[in-house]
Amino acid sequence: MTRKQKRLAIIGGGVGFLTAAVLLVMFAFSQAVAYFYVPGDLAKASLAPGTRIRLGGLVEAGSVKRGDGKTVTFSVTDTLAAVPVTYTGILPDLFREGQGVVAEGSFVAGSPVFVADTVLAKHDETYMPKDVADRLKAQGVTLGGKENIQ
Amino acid sequence: MIIELGHYALVLALATALIQSVLPLVGVRRGDRALVELAGTAATVSFLLVAFSFAVLTFAYVTSDFSVRNVWENSHSLKPLIYKISGVWGNHEGSMLLWLLILVFFSALVASFGRNLPETLKANVLAAQAWIAAAFTLFILLTSNPFARLVPAPGEGRDLNPVLQDIGLAIHPPLLYLGYVGFSVCFSFAIAALVEGRIDAAWARWVRPWALAAWTCLTAGIAMGSYWAYYELGWGGWWFWDPVENASFMPWLAGTALLHSALVMEKREALKIWTVLLAILTFSLSLLGTFLVRSGVLTSVHAFATDPTRGVFILAILVVFIGGALSLFAFRASHLKSGGLFAPISREGALVLNNLILTTATATVLTGTLYPLVLEALTGDKISVGAPFFNMTFGLLMLPLLFAVPFGPLLAWKRGDIAAASQRLFVAVGAGLLFAAAVYYARNGGPVLAVLGIGLGVYLILGAITDVALRSGLGRVAGSVAWRRFLGLPRSAFGTALAHIGLGVTLIGIVAVTAYETETVVEMKPGMLVDAGGYSLRFDGMRQGHGPNYTEDTGHFTVSRGGVKVTEIWSSKRLYSARLMPTTEAGIRTFGLSQLYVSLGDGMTDGGIVVRIWWKPLILCIWGGALVMMAGGIVSLSDRRLRVGAPSRATKAARLAAGAAE
Numbered sequence: 001m002t003r004k005q006k007r008l009a010i011i012g013g014g015v016g017f018l019t020a021a022v023l024l025v026m027f028a029f030s031q032a033v034a035y036f037y038v039p040g041d042l043a044k045a046s047l048a049p050g051t052r053i054r055l056g057g058l059v060e061a062g063s064v065k066r067g068d069g070k071t072v073t074f075s076v077t078d079t080l081a082a083v084p085v086t087y088t089g090i091l092p093d094l095f096r097e098g099q100g101v102v103a104e105g106s107f108v109a110g111s112p113v114f115v116a117d118t119v120l121a122k123h124d125e126t127y128m129p130k131d132v133a134d135r136l137k138a139q140g141v142t143l144g145g146k147e148n149i150q
Numbered sequence: 151m152i153i154e155l156g157h158y159a160l161v162l163a164l165a166t167a168l169i170q171s172v173l174p175l176v177g178v179r180r181g182d183r184a185l186v187e188l189a190g191t192a193a194t195v196s197f198l199l200v201a202f203s204f205a206v207l208t209f210a211y212v213t214s215d216f217s218v219r220n221v222w223e224n225s226h227s228l229k230p231l232i233y234k235i236s237g238v239w240g241n242h243e244g245s246m247l248l249w250l251l252i253l254v255f256f257s258a259l260v261a262s263f264g265r266n267l268p269e270t271l272k273a274n275v276l277a278a279q280a281w282i283a284a285a286f287t288l289f290i291l292l293t294s295n296p297f298a299r300l301v302p303a304p305g306e307g308r309d310l311n312p313v314l315q316d317i318g319l320a321i322h323p324p325l326l327y328l329g330y331v332g333f334s335v336c337f338s339f340a341i342a343a344l345v346e347g348r349i350d351a352a353w354a355r356w357v358r359p360w361a362l363a364a365w366t367c368l369t370a371g372i373a374m375g376s377y378w379a380y381y382e383l384g385w386g387g388w389w390f391w392d393p394v395e396n397a398s399f400m401p402w403l404a405g406t407a408l409l410h411s412a413l414v415m416e417k418r419e420a421l422k423i424w425t426v427l428l429a430i431l432t433f434s435l436s437l438l439g440t441f442l443v444r445s446g447v448l449t450s451v452h453a454f455a456t457d458p459t460r461g462v463f464i465l466a467i468l469v470v471f472i473g474g475a476l477s478l479f480a481f482r483a484s485h486l487k488s489g490g491l492f493a494p495i496s497r498e499g500a501l502v503l504n505n506l507i508l509t510t511a512t513a514t515v516l517t518g519t520l521y522p523l524v525l526e527a528l529t530g531d532k533i534s535v536g537a538p539f540f541n542m543t544f545g546l547l548m549l550p551l552l553f554a555v556p557f558g559p560l561l562a563w564k565r566g567d568i569a570a571a572s573q574r575l576f577v578a579v580g581a582g583l584l585f586a587a588a589v590y591y592a593r594n595g596g597p598v599l600a601v602l603g604i605g606l607g608v609y610l611i612l613g614a615i616t617d618v619a620l621r622s623g624l625g626r627v628a629g630s631v632a633w634r635r636f637l638g639l640p641r642s643a644f645g646t647a648l649a650h651i652g653l654g655v656t657l658i659g660i661v662a663v664t665a666y667e668t669e670t671v672v673e674m675k676p677g678m679l680v681d682a683g684g685y686s687l688r689f690d691g692m693r694q695g696h697g698p699n700y701t702e703d704t705g706h707f708t709v710s711r712g713g714v715k716v717t718e719i720w721s722s723k724r725l726y727s728a729r730l731m732p733t734t735e736a737g738i739r740t741f742g743l744s745q746l747y748v749s750l751g752d753g754m755t756d757g758g759i760v761v762r763i764w765w766k767p768l769i770l771c772i773w774g775g776a777l778v779m780m781a782g783g784i785v786s787l788s789d790r791r792l793r794v795g796a797p798s799r800a801t802k803a804a805r806l807a808a809g810a811a812e
Contacts, residue, residue: 009494014506021510024543025517032539036532054534066752070671070760089671090751090762093384093723093732104534 034104040080049109055083055116056102064097076103076114087116094121153218156206157297160247163199163254164287166192170257170280174273186269189276190261196283197258204238204251207296211238217303220244220296226309226728228699236320237310242444242460243296245323249440250286252324252331256360257283260335267356274342275335282334285467293460309699309728318378322371326398329368330436333405335360337433337475340426344478347485349422354415357429359787361412365405366783372398373776384734384749386669386764388772391540396519397439400512404432407508410501418563420491420498423483424505430479434472435512441468442519496566500558507551514543552606552657555650556613560620575609578616582609593666600665607661610654614647645786652778659743659771668765671751675758682746683765686710687719692759700724702735705750705759709739721748721761743770 036054037045047053060082063075072091075082085103095101103116170192177185207220211234216222224241225234239248257279264272290296339357343349375398380388389395408428414421445461492498518535525531556578560571586605590596619625621643622636672680674689681687690706704722708715721737737748744767751760 003491006491006493010499010502013494013503017506018510021514021543021547024546025514028539028542029521029535032535032542034534034536036534054532066754070673070751090749090760093734104536 036102038078039076039083040078042081042083047107050106052104052106054102054104055085055114056100057083059095059097059099059101061097073113076101083114084112085114085116087119089117089119091119092121095119096121152206153210153215153297153299156203156210157295159199159203159206160287160291160297163196163203163250164284164291166196166199167254167280167284167287170196171277171284174277178270178273183269186273189273189280192280193254193257193261193276196280197254200247200251200254200287204247207244207247208235208238211235214307215303216305216307217299217301218296219298219300222300222304222307224310225307226699227306229310229315230698232317232320233310233315237314239323240310240314240319243290243294246286246290246294246444247296248323249327249331250283250290252327253279253283253286253334256332256335260338260360264356271342271346274345275338278338278341279334282338282471285471289460289463289467293463307728309726312700312724312726312729312731312733313382315726316378316382318374318382322374322378324371325367325374326371329364329366329371329405330398330401330439332360332364332367333401333408333429333433333436336364336408336429340429341475341478343426343486344482347482349426349486351416351419354412354425357425358409358412358416361405361408361429361432362783362787365402365409366780366787368398368402368405369776369780369783372402373773373780377773380769381736381738382733384736386736386747386749386762386766388663388769391518391535391537393519394443396515397442400515400519401432401435401439403508403512403515404428404435407505407512408432410504410508414498414501418492418498421502421505422486426483426486427479428505428509430472430475431509434468434475435516437468437471441465492563493565495561495568497558497561497563499566500554500561503554504551504558507547511544511547511551514547515540518543552610552653555610555653556616559614559617559646559650574616574620575613578609578612581612582606597665600661603661603665604658607654607658610657611651614650614654618643618647641789642786645782645784645789648782648785649779650782652775652780652782654775655771655778656775659768659773659775662768662771663766666767667769670763672761672763673754673758674761675756680761680763682763683741683744683767684711685716685741685746685765687746687748687763689759689761692753695722697724699728700726703750703753705737705748705761707737707748709746719746719748721750723750740770743768743774745769 034052034054036056038057039055055076057076057078060075060077063073063082063084065073070090071086071088073084073086074097075084077083085105087103087105099121102120103114104118104120105114105116107114170189173185174189174192177183177188207218209215210218210221211225212231214221214225214227214234216225220241220243224244225237229237237244239245257276260267260272260275260279264275267275336357339353339360343353372395375395376388379390380386408425411421411425411428415425441461441464445464518539522533522535525533556575557568557571560566560574561568582605585608586601589604590598590601593601618636618639621639622632624632624636626632627635668682670680670682674680676689676691679686679688686709688708688710690708693704693706695702695704702722702724704720707719707721709717709719717739719737719739722735724733724735725731726733734749739746744765747764747766749762751762753759
């Protein structure tokens with residue numbers, strides 16, 4: 001092979017691989033990404049059943065019910081609307097009523113219940129998931145969690 | 151008083167860094183030896199000053215001096231001594247001071263170990279290091295002063311975040327920073343090369359040990375962090391594709407690419423410009439990581455502070471250094487002569503493939519990490535890019551690299567023979583497939599992809615061994631000769647083999663855990679039995695206890711196999727009194743390379759408790775593989791070529807190259 005051909009082979013291979021990578025990334029963005037919603041957004045969002053989303057808000061006071069031990073139901077609220085959530089598993093250490101939470105999962109067709117497979121709570125007492133805090137602040141909800149504890 | 155001295159030392163360190171960043175450059179221009187030699191002295195002084203400053207802060211923590219705001223916010227007099235010390239870097243201000251300490255430590259190392267470097271190159275490298283040091287010292291002094299006082303001094307501190315009170319945290323950040331910041335030396339070497347407009351194989355030979363050392367520490371730091379998250383957070387996961395994890399993983403990927411491209415440059419004088427660019431990019435990713443973690447744009451356990459001025463300041467540092475370095479590169483890269491020719495199928499070709507895939511994979515991780523931030527800034531939409539995205543893109547892109555890894559060392563430089571290489575790998579491929587078939591048979595089927603993944607890991611391990619065996623002439627010469635040749639192989643050959651074996655081991659661990667782990671969530675009452683991974687766990691009941699700064703409820707489990715008691719597991723939930731913060735202390739027992747992992751959930755009113763039990767098959771391979779990779783790095787670092795003799799040969803080569811260039 002001449003110098004030019006060698007260079008072409010290497011550059012061609014590289015460009016081909018990069019193109020494949022870009023296509024793959026674009027495909028993955030369309031498939032494997034979860035959007036963040038608060039309960040008030042859901043009405044106008046019209047999600048297809050099974051779409052993975054992150055649902056954020058406050059755990060509604062008095063809404064936490066334990067089923068047969070491992071399944072827990074609770075409501076996530078942004079004070080405008082509330083969404084019932086079921087979750088099977090162990091809730092994070094910092095999961096509490098009246099505190100910020102992010103649940104990841106999807107709605108099942110024909111049911112208003114959000115089935116979560118991951119529940120994230122705050123990492124420590126001064127931290128509320130940022131997504132939740134921003135949205136709630138935007139809606140004028142006062143965040144009381146921090147003061148309650150300290 | 152001593153606190154103010156620490157603060158003052160930091161101010162002096164800033165002054166020293168400014169001197170070190172300007173005067174040696176002037177000296178190089180004017181040919182003034184005194185100014186050129188000043189660089190080394192200034193680097194040493196800078197290190198001593200920052201080390202003193204760091205020691206003062208540590209002293210404040212150890213003596214629980216709550217008149218220092220930083221100590222009050224992050225320490226507690228009842229905390230065990232080791233966590234008082236590790237608490238120094240368990241917060242924003244202290245961890246930035248550690249970052250700086252490690253940066254000036256590396257400068258001092260260059261100053262003292264770089265005796266064989268040409269003086270002008272050394273002066274330029276140290277000046278570039280000093281620019282970074284000056285920027286970060288200024289950052290600490292202006293926005294993150296750890297020595298700020300609190301009047302009046304409170305009687306008791308607010309304690310360190312309990313999840314950070316762990317031996318893992320004591321080791322993880324220093325190791326990670328040694329890696330992250332270690333790449334600054336490569337960056338400074340790249341800047342120096344661009345400033346001088348001259349670069350040759352000797353340059354690669356000087357840079358490679360630094361890259362290797364940084365890479366080894368970063369490997370250790372990431373593995374440590376992963377293991378810490380695994381046992382401390384109680385979620386049973388070992389990697390979450392969390393932006394903060396990605397922030398450390400990206401420099402690792404780019405650094406791995408850098409190690410390989412520097413190899414081509416050192417041996418064949420090719421890929422020069424690319425290697426310089428990679429050196430710049432690797433440290434840029436370290437800086438980006440620092441920005442992501444420290445600025446508070448991401449919320450995570452690592453984001454100690456969310457003060458916007460800090461974010462803007464680090465962003466400015468980021469823009470100046472990355473932008474400046476890349477502009478310098480754009481202007482000066484054409485001055486660097488490009489090097490040797492090679493066929494696409496050759497050792498160089500294989501290393502180019504390695505670089506192509508690793509940098510593309512880095513770019514994917516970068517895209518996935520930054521996209522949510524960019525999207526939110528542009529449209530206000532909030533999305534989460536998590537494991538599904540990264541597994542799909544990163545996982546798929548890395549696959550061809552894993553297949554190609556054993557081929558690299560078997561191909562000759564310049565022009566390789568892929569058919570011959572495949573023939574030599576016949577045993578490794580065959581054994582990999584056989585092993586996969588055996589696993590498939592033993593598990594009565596199961597996911598085919600997982601089985602093939604494990605086979606791929608075996609192939610990687612055997613492929614690396616094949617290379618060493620062939621080099622010692624095994625099978626071609628008498629056993630004793632082969633043994634002597636084996637012992638005589640350069641250390642770097644063992645380094646390569648170990649690193650590749652480690653990759654195979656980690657891969658096996660990842661595949662086994664992903665495909666074969668079992669998870670049981672169950673409500674247990676005392677006396678109840680649950681099976682996991684062939685073991686049977688009996689819940690014996692709860693017990694209350696307390697430690698120095700927490701109270702805990704501990705569940706006791708008896709593990710038996712075939713009716714015979716094997717071991718016991720204690721798993722607890724703790725409540726740290728200073729912050730009223732609950733944490734989970736998972737109960738973990740190791741069986742060979744596999745583990746049983748028990749974490750507790752909420753107690754029921756009827757005396758039962760929710761328990762989550764995982765069986766994690768071969769999980770220790772994940773971190774064990776990282777240890778083997780590290781061993782590879784260390785063995786390679788001890789290669790003669792990088793120590794004795796090499797520098798003198800290198801200088802000769804440099805002179806020759808300089809002569810040729812004129």
